[in-house]
Amino acid sequence: MAKAVIDEKFCKGCGLCFTVCGKKLLKAGDKANAKGYYFAVQTEDDKCTACSLCAIICPDAAITVYK
Amino acid sequence: MDVVYKRSGALSDVSTTYCPGCSHGTAFKLIAEISEELDIVNKLVFATPIGCTTFSAPFHKFSTFMSAHGRAPANATGFKRCNPKRPVIVYQGDGDCAAIGTGESIHAAARGEAFTVVMANNQVYGMTGGQMAPTTLTGQKTTTTPNGRSVEACGYPIRMAEQIAQLEAPRFVTRQSLHTPKNILQAKAAIKKALELQINEEAYSFVELLCACPTNWAIEPSGIKEYMEKNVIPYFPLGDLKG
Amino acid sequence: MAKKEMWKGNEAMSEVALRAGCRFFSGYPITPQTPITEYLAWRLAEVDGVFIQAESELAAATMLLGASIAGARALTATAGPGLSLMTESLSCLASGRLPAVIVDVQRGGAATGNLQGAQSDYNMVTKTLGHGGLKGLVYGPSTVEELCDIIYDAWDKAEKYRTPVFILSDASLGQMMEPVDIKPFKQLDESRFDLPYVIGREESEKKVIQDTPYAGPYSTMSENLDYNYRKYNEMYEQWKEDEVLYEEYMMDDAEYVIIGWGMAARISKSAIRNLRKKGIKVGMIRPISLFPFPEKPLNALDAKKIKGILVVEMAIPALFYHDVKAQVDKNIPIKANLHCGGYLSQVDEIEEDILKMAGGK
Ligand SMILES: Cc1ncc(C[n+]2csc(CCOP(=O)(O)OP(=O)(O)O)c2C)c(N)n1
Ligand code: SF4
Ligand code: SF4
Ligand code: SF4
Ligand SMILES: [Mg+2]
Numbered sequence: 280m281a282k283a284v285i286d287e288k289f290c291k292g293c294g295l296c297f298t299v300c301g302k303k304l305l306k307a308g309d310k311a312n313a314k315g316y317y318f319a320v321q322t323e324d325d326k327c328t329a330c331s332l333c334a335i336i337c338p339d340a341a342i343t344v345y346k
Numbered sequence: 347m348d349v350v351y352k353r354s355g356a357l358s359d360v361s362t363t364y365c366p367g368c369s370h371g372t373a374f375k376l377i378a379e380i381s382e383e384l385d386i387v388n389k390l391v392f393a394t395p396i397g398c399t400t401f402s403a404p405f406h407k408f409s410t411f412m413s414a415h416g417r418a419p420a421n422a423t424g425f426k427r428c429n430p431k432r433p434v435i436v437y438q439g440d441g442d443c444a445a446i447g448t449g450e451s452i453h454a455a456a457r458g459e460a461f462t463v464v465m466a467n468n469q470v471y472g473m474t475g476g477q478m479a480p481t482t483l484t485g486q487k488t489t490t491t492p493n494g495r496s497v498e499a500c501g502y503p504i505r506m507a508e509q510i511a512q513l514e515a516p517r518f519v520t521r522q523s524l525h526t527p528k529n530i531l532q533a534k535a536a537i538k539k540a541l542e543l544q545i546n547e548e549a550y551s552f553v554e555l556l557c558a559c560p561t562n563w564a565i566e567p568s569g570i571k572e573y574m575e576k577n578v579i580p581y582f583p584l585g586d587l588k589g
Numbered sequence: 590m591a592k593k594e595m596w597k598g599n600e601a602m603s604e605v606a607l608r609a610g611c612r613f614f615s616g617y618p619i620t621p622q623t624p625i626t627e628y629l630a631w632r633l634a635e636v637d638g639v640f641i642q643a644e645s646e647l648a649a650a651t652m653l654l655g656a657s658i659a660g661a662r663a664l665t666a667t668a669g670p671g672l673s674l675m676t677e678s679l680s681c682l683a684s685g686r687l688p689a690v691i692v693d694v695q696r697g698g699a700a701t702g703n704l705q706g707a708q709s710d711y712n713m714v715t716k717t718l719g720h721g722g723l724k725g726l727v728y729g730p731s732t733v734e735e736l737c738d739i740i741y742d743a744w745d746k747a748e749k750y751r752t753p754v755f756i757l758s759d760a761s762l763g764q765m766m767e768p769v770d771i772k773p774f775k776q777l778d779e780s781r782f783d784l785p786y787v788i789g790r791e792e793s794e795k796k797v798i799q800d801t802p803y804a805g806p807y808s809t810m811s812e813n814l815d816y817n818y819r820k821y822n823e824m825y826e827q828w829k830e831d832e833v834l835y836e837e838y839m840m841d842d843a844e845y846v847i848i849g850w851g852m853a854a855r856i857s858k859s860a861i862r863n864l865r866k867k868g869i870k871v872g873m874i875r876p877i878s879l880f881p882f883p884e885k886p887l888n889a890l891d892a893k894k895i896k897g898i899l900v901v902e903m904a905i906p907a908l909f910y911h912d913v914k915a916q917v918d919k920n921i922p923i924k925a926n927l928h929c930g931g932y933l934s935q936v937d938e939i940e941e942d943i944l945k946m947a948g949g950k
Pocket of ligand 4: 363364365367368369370398468472473558559560561562
């Protein structure tokens with residue numbers, strides 16, 4: 280069971296990770312972080328392949344990927 | 347569960363001040379990852395430019411020194427000649443490297459100084475709010491080319507990597523991009539190669555990174571990939587120019 | 590006392606710099622500074638030092654900055670238009686509190702000017718090093734021996750205060766041959782190369798060197814700069830107590846005082862000797878440190894005793910003259926003898942000026 284965990288402290292809600300996830304598992308959450316960004320969340324983590332594309336493109340190194 | 351990708355330990359736990367989607371963050375992340383892989387976090391000296399990355403010291407764990415706008419290659423020359431054991435990355439914006447600092451850039455490269463230049467080419471002056479850079483594309487609107495950059499008034503954008511590649515001393519000159527995961531991994535391999543050449547063979551290398559400045563391009567980060575492929579990469583071709 | 594040898598000013602100061610521990614020189618050829626660059630090109634190689642012929646003075650002074658950050662005793666030298674290009678780095682050195690030594694072998698005129706000696710860069714380095722209004726120690730030697738003495742101690746001072754040290758030589762001093770004591774080598778500790786000049790943050794092995802002191806007790810940059818530059822200013826004020834250097838020459842019974850520095854003062858000494866033979870009681874106060882400026886000996890000139898002051902200076906418009914005028918008793922008549930553009934001060938003119946003051950004797 281793989282998953283991508285977004286650290287809300289670093290996420291700026293840029294959405295780059297949304298565009299690269301082949302499974303479309305990432306989206307903006309409905310909560311804002313301390314800086315006011317609606318940080319990304321992963322939906323349906325059972326479909327995650329741990330491909331890490333989301334983490335690689337994240338400019339803010341906010342994503343940890345587990346497998 | 348195993349961790350397959352995590353935030354580099356060479357980054358601090360301070361969130362950067364860059365805009366959402368800004369490629370400077372990606373470039374820093376790669377340098378942090380490489381410095382861990384090469385086990386040089388405590389040795390690496392990062393020469394910062396004047397631009398959006400001037401105040402980047404809190405975001406990572408390497409030592410840093412500042413330079414005046416465009417002067418980082420000269421500053422790093424003095425530094426590295428006197429302190430040759432420290433790996434040095436000179437990080438510059440396109441304005442820093444290819445406008446105000448052109449002389450310092452070319453001559454440090456011509457001398458083959460033993461450091462690695464990473465030039466973040468985002469085709470604008472990010473820090474000062476989106477004026478024309480030496481790399482601004484023909485037709486591109488900026489605050490100082492409100493009708494789009496015209497060749498008559500401003501000439502053509504400078505391909506800096508090509509300028510550096512025609513010199514004898516540089517060992518490795520390449521242009522990479524940070525707009526897709528695949529390109530990011532290639533850019534990482536290039537920076538790593540450049541650093542290894544510096545550490546093992548005292549070689550000068552130049553890595554130009556095509557970067558996005560979504561704020562001054564006035565586009566959403568989700569549009570970066572298309573913008574890069576349609577406008578930027580055709581003028582600034584990717585790949586190794588030397589070495 | 591060590592045996593003195595005949596040396597030209599430029600070469601002598603270069604050799605003494607090396608013996609003071611200088612192991613880095615970056616420069617760009619410009620007359621009358623070039624002999625320094627040429628001398629150090631071969632001489633630094635002999636001692637495993639670093640010599641770089643830079644692509645411009647802009648780059649040369651920036652390389653100096655980098656060498657200083659690295660921990661080396663670093664030197665650059667220039668003249669005229671080269672100084673204009675170096676001011677960017679002078680500002681960074683002063684603001685980043687980085688030690689380094691800069692020699693200006695002054696030449697005549699502004700812009701391209703000409704190649705003979707002058708003193709017209711006085712304001713440019715004593716008032717502020719580049720933009721931002723900060724200071725460094727500034728010296729104006731008048732003999733080759735004094736030039737050597739100053740540069741021999743320059744890095745000790747630079748490192749003690751973490752400040753740039755600026756030496757105003759000139760074309761004549763650089764080319765003149767005089768007996769000097771070429772001093773012994775100073776031994777330096779290798780530990781100096783571990784990024785010693787942190788300004789900002791030092792967290793275990795991470796060191797941050799900034800050209801501006803943003804770090805401080807406050808939360809905003811402006812408050813911290815205000816706070817830090819205030820401290821810099823306290824140091825500059827303290828220099829007035831601890832670092833003032835000047836010479837008094839035949840002042841015991843003097844009724845007329847010549848005030849000058851560097852080459853102008855040296856030329857004036859000949860005039861003083863001639864005037865003394867004519868029975869005129871004339872002496873001289875010669876500032877050696879130009880910043881800090883020797884205020885006290887000038888403040889002490891007594892209007893009851895001193896009948897006139899002649900400031901001799903190789904600059905038009907006058908620069909140094911105004912600093913002198915601000916410090917002396919308003920009741921003492923003061924005149925200036927000025928030349929510029931490479932036209933040196935003239936002994937006979939100086940004598941004439943003093944004789945006129947003395948009532949045509
Ligand atoms: C001598 C000098 N001139 C102008 C500036 C103002 N300035 C600061 S950053 C900058 C442009 C930076 O653009 P670039 O190098 O492309 O970096 P970016 O911010 O895009 O990363 C300018 C013009 C300065 N700091 N110093
Ligand atoms: S790429 Fe990173 S910063 Fe951007 S939304 Fe995804 S997790 Fe957040
Ligand atoms: S690791 Fe791959 S599959 Fe999983 S969320 Fe990230 S991009 Fe999607
Ligand atoms: S202005 Fe542009 S270059 Fe600067 S941080 Fe924002 S996106 Fe990045
Ligand atoms: Mg830019």
